[in-house]
Amino acid sequence: MSSSLWDGASIGELRLRNRAVMPAMGTGYGSPSGEVTDRLISYLVRRAEGGVGLIVTEVCAVHPSGKGFVSELGIYDDLFMPGLEALAAAVKRKGAAVAAQLHHAGRETFAAVIGEQPVAPSPLPSRALGQVPRELSVTEIEELVSAFAAAARRAREAGFDAVEIHGAHGYLISQFLSPYSNRREDGYGGDGEGRMRFAREVVREVRREVGPGFPVIFRLSSSELLRGGYDLDYLLPLLPSLVAEGVDALHVSCGVYDSPGNPTCPGFHHPEGINVERAAAIRESVGVPVIVVGKLHDPRLAEEVLAGGKADLVAFGRQHLADPHFLAKAAEGRYEDIRFCLSCNQGCIERLMFELKPVTCTVNPACGRESEEERLRRRGGGPFLVVGAGPAGLQAALTLAESGSEVRVMERAEEPGGQLLAASRPPGKEPLLGWVGWAERRLRSLGVEIETGVEADDEALSLESWRGVISACGASPVIPSLPGTELGVNAEAREVLLGRRDVGGRVLVVGAGPVGMETAHYLISRGCAVTVVEEKEYPPVLPATSHGYFLHRALRESGELFLAAKVLEVRQGSAVVSVRGEVREMPVDAVVWAVGSRPEKDLAEKARSAGLKTVEVGDAVEPARLLEAVHSGWEAAMAMACGEEAT
Ligand SMILES: Cc1cc2nc3c(=O)[nH]c(=O)nc-3n(C[C@H](O)[C@H](O)[C@H](O)COP(=O)(O)OP(=O)(O)OC[C@H]3O[C@@H](n4cnc5c(N)ncnc54)[C@H](O)[C@@H]3O)c2cc1C
Ligand SMILES: Cc1cc2nc3c(=O)[nH]c(=O)nc-3n(C[C@H](O)[C@H](O)[C@H](O)COP(=O)(O)O)c2cc1C
Ligand code: SF4
Incomplete structure (x- = not known):
């Protein structure tokens, strides 16, 4: 049967206002001891106001040994109840239903987080975290089953409408389920049935504790997308037994920690709706509603999935970070007003996992700072330049x-966008241009037309009595002065990406930072034979990130990367390069430079000399990333607007 996103839906006895779900997303907004904070509640309330049917909280640890990160919420003790009660009540007041996600990280945590050696079905570390866990005894397994059940009882008592058991993404339940991480030969391993036993017992005890009728959702990875891991064929025959134990809905995701390229949070290079076909197959074989997740940012795409009968509900994760009001806009048909998620992972999952910082969003600087945003409302003032x-x-x-x-x-350019015009050219990067279009439309709707083709100079600075100047002049690329860099075979990465310089054949890209790697990817996609050289000993772009994985893979498969390599001279038809101290001459048709850029400071200096209150933002301060550009622009404007007297 097919449905629409805007139809009501049921999970067990729970009635939802529509078929949109906000899936669990760890934020880092919890307190260091795992309690709910006002910041977390404000963030969730803003999402509930956007109109979503069901919000699943981020991971909540059912046992102290299962915390994945320091500020992960706890649900393993009654002391967490006041915060959990406040969270559930606040979300429900905004008309959304709320489920608590019950979680144990198993081996995917650190001794420094939990104060003891992590535990797992087998003493095998993941490649991703490399923590050698201790194998759980049967008595300990039984204890953890009871911990899930006790946590479910607390969720119910705290006023949650449902619980979601986290059986996905390589955490404890998923570790038991997988031949990749479970090598046990006792009743909790051996074959698929044995590996599913822990999950079955958790569901059975949770159901016993919460009673009939209270909705129990089970989240799973429909495929580990990993050599040695399980796939859908392995999983499908095991699911009916899980449903028989009392699961009311299945939430279909994919991937584990070691899956290459992190398909769990699909990036620039993953397809949209990465789990849709697997969700459809699961839906065919179980008699309970199926929620599908994974790069379904556009509600129109979600409508297609539902209309095609491939799932019963659709989860929008990162889209809720990028624009908490996107559902309300979609309901009114205002799709052009939606600020779409870029699938960059920079401000959210990779910030949480690699930078150990609380989540935000590259394109939504207010994400996680909802109360600060409130300060801004209608301050008035100006004029600002x-x-x-x-x-x-x-x-x-x-x-x-x-x-x-x-x-x-x-x-000064003929169109807005700055470096994003070039940054959006490599394969998969088109959403960056989408953001520029959104920003232009939004500005126009607020009555601001961008004055393009206008160089701001002394004259512009004296045009009006500016209350403040924001210098967002960016950074200009540099090409070092070496023998031969004046020759016509040299080009700069941005010019190449923008099609202003046509290069072909054998191309040497200098610099393996994001710009060099992406330029290499772009040139490979256009049939060039690409070699990248990088001075550093290690690749500056981490292969562990989703984007980095695909960039390195493209080079591995269709090009070459030399580390500790320095260009000494460019000649007509070749380049002299030192690779780990060994000098060689490489035949090349073009040399493309991507070795960094220099901040544009002139305008800010002029404005300050003219006595104007001036703030520099983005790459004009220091070349960095999109996130720093957008966030520093937001922060400077907030400070300027709030520094004004209200009018
Ligand atoms: C190929 C490439 C790929 C990239 N990919 C990514 C990515 O995937 N993720 C990421 O996070 N970052 C990426 N970046 C970096 C990111 O694009 C920059 O960090 C970001 O654009 C900086 O923004 P900005 O507004 O500070 O400066 P810019 O984007 O440089 O914009 C500055 C603007 O100011 C204008 N200007 C300068 N002086 C004047 C003046 N006097 N008068 C009028 N106008 C003026 C310029 O014309 C320009 O349009 C990439 C960069 C490149 C080149
Ligand atoms: C910052 C962040 C934190 C996440 N934390 C969790 C989590 O706590 N539990 C979980 O099951 N999935 C977690 N996920 C995965 C999301 O629930 C979701 O499956 C994923 O983002 C893909 O959906 P999307 O493309 O709609 O964002 C997280 C994802 C992100 C981006
Ligand atoms: S940081 Fe990037 S991937 Fe994450 S929500 Fe924002 S736009 Fe989407």
């Missing part, structure tokens, strides 16, 4: 305009 319509300038102008301030934006 924003110079540069790259991401930093666009965001600064948006924030000022949203505060009701008068703002002018001057951009």
